[in-house]
Amino acid sequence: METDGVPVRTWKGYVWDTWELPPDQRMLLFKVDAFVLTFASIGYFLKYLDQTNVNNAFLSGMKEDLAMYGNELVTSTSIWTVGYVIGQIPSNLLLTRVSPRYVIPALEVGWGIATICTASVASYKSLYALRFLVGLFESGFYPGIHYLLGSWYTPREIGKRAMIFWLAGTVGQLFSGFLQAAAYTNLDGVNGLSGWRWLFIIDSIITLPLAIAGFFFFPNLPQGGKKTWWITEKEHLLSVKRMEAVGRAGKQPLTKQKVKRILLSWHTYVLPMIYIIWNNGGLQPAMGYWLKSFNADPPPVPGTHFSVPEINNLPIPTSAIFIGMALIWGWLSDGLCRGARWPFIYAGAVISLIFSVLLLKMPLYTNIRGRMVVYWLSNIGNGAGPLILSWINEICSDDTEKRALLVAAGNDFAYVVQAVAPNFVWKTTDFPAARKGYTWSIILQILLILITALTQFLLWRDKRRAARSELTFLPASTPESDDDVLENRAGDLEGDRKTSRS
Known part of the structure; x- marks a missing residue:
């Protein structure tokens, strides 16, 4: 709906934003959602399935088959993280030079092959090698998709789209529990293979066809100059103009001066820290270990026992509840909060801090139902991650190389910490109590609040300095200013491309 060329906000726009856009933009975004968002979400679902299946396999027989009685599971996760860390920044910078249509599907093929090979491992040392390869090939997918979303939307x-994409991974984690329970129940022993081995085979059979399809359906970047085959020439020009309207820059030469400018920017050091702290401050999935601990000999609670399917299925409500809350956050951030990301970072930190204290102080076995409910609700404050990366995308709109670098750096260095910290604070042998882990989470939630406040202060300071300098054009510094530009231009993308930012 429009009045004198200016869109009028209605309830439909808060449900899904394209309903209020002009027909040409609506059709363009329909195609982008269908090909980019859908492909990315399914791909991340499969990535997370292949990333987390080792935890379900561990609880379903791999521990005993591979003699993983110490901290081998944590070590395998750390080795996966090493591969993940090595590949992220080079992969994301490559996307500024080579079309995502070729880079991202190739990565999927790589981790699909490594996953199917995991079904044949005979020792945890072989598992280590394959988990490194899975991590290396998966490394470019998540930050690459966030960079791509920032290039189209x-x-x-x-x-909301970053949230949908990210939550596809959580659905993958949720589905992995169902899949492992089904594999254990229906395929255990088939063709002489344990149920946990079938899990890796099934995951790779699902992954590889989608990866191959990606070579045909994944898009080029709007600013790359090469039209994607499934949009018209007019839609291609429109996609470029939409990004120009919000100051989203295209590829630029990587000169010494540009590198120096990036290295001297506070963005380079502060913005990734938000994501690093958020990523490592979340509560680890401890409910499965807690349920498995009831089966110890001697049992902590005589007469209480949980089967393998129960150990895999009972933690599922944690993910389901979290998904509902995170979707609400994504819609509120884009809609009622007009693109503000910081309120949800603060809210998530406070909520996660409260649940960390609860799980640290509650007795393990005297209130079984109560602790189960706390586990189910414990992740509702952990939904700020995709909003943080969206915030970085928006703050660094005027420099695509910096944007690609910082989105990848935040995720990359988050996993550097994750490769080390769990060996000390989230040891497998410390579960289900995990007192060091919950204490670690409390500390990081406090740091998350402080680093977010620092970022807001620095953005405010830059805005004041820019106002004093009386520039007529400013790089995007806040998501709110970008949104104001879009509101003012309101579909008049065929006119003057010059915008004023405040």
Whole structure:
């Protein structure tokens, strides 16, 4: 709906933003959602399935078959993380030079092959080698998709879509439990293979066809100059103009001066820290270990026992509840909060801090139902991650190389910490109590609040300095300013491309 060329906000726009856009933009975004968002979400679902299946396999017989009685599971996760860390930044910078249509599907093929090979491991040392390869090939997918979303969507659109994409991974984690329970029940012993081995085979059979399809359906970047085959020439020009309207820059030469400018920017050091702290401050999935501990000999609670399917299925409500809350956050951030990301970072930190204290102080076995409910609710404050990366995308709109670098750096260095910290604070042998882990989470939630406040202060300071310098054009510094530009231009993308930012 439009009045004198200016869109009028209605309830439909808060449900899904394209309903209020002009027909040409609506059709363009329909195609982008269908090919980019859908492909990315399914791909991340499969990535997370292949990333987390080792935990389900561990609880379903791999521990005993591979003699993983110490901290081998944590070590395998750390080795996966090493591979993940090595590949992220080079992969994301490559996307500024080579089309995502070729880079991202190739990575999927790589981790699909490594996953199917995991079904044949005979020792945890072989598992280590394959988990490294899975991590290496998976490394470019998550930050690469966030960079891609920032290359197609405006501030009033990106938050909810980044959340949908990210939550596809959580659905993968949720589905992995169902899949392992089904594999254990129906395939255990078939063709002489344990149920946990079938899990890796099934995961790879699902992954590889989608990866091959990606070579045909994944898009080029709007700013790359090469039209994607499934949009018209007019839609291609429109996609470029939409990004110009919010100051989303295209590829630039990587000169010494540009590198120096990036290295001297506070963005380079502060923005990734938000994501690093958020990523490592979340509560580890401890409910499965807690349920398995009831089967110890001697049992902590005589007469209480949980089967393998129960150990895999009972933690599932944790993910289901979390998904519902995170979706609400994504819609509120784009809609009622007009692209603001910081309120949800603060809210998530406070909520996660409260649940960390609860799980640290509650007795393990005297209130079984109560602790189970706390486990189910414990992740509701952990939904800020995709909004943080959207915020980085928006703050660094005027420099695509910096944007690609910082989105990847935040995720990359988050996993550097994750490769080390769990060996000390989230040891497998410390579960289910995990007192060091919950204490670690409390500390990081406090740091998350402080680093977010520092970022807001620095953005405010830059805005004041820019106002004093009386520039007529400013690089995007806040998501709110980008959204104001879109509101003012309101579909008049065929006119003057010059915008004023405040």
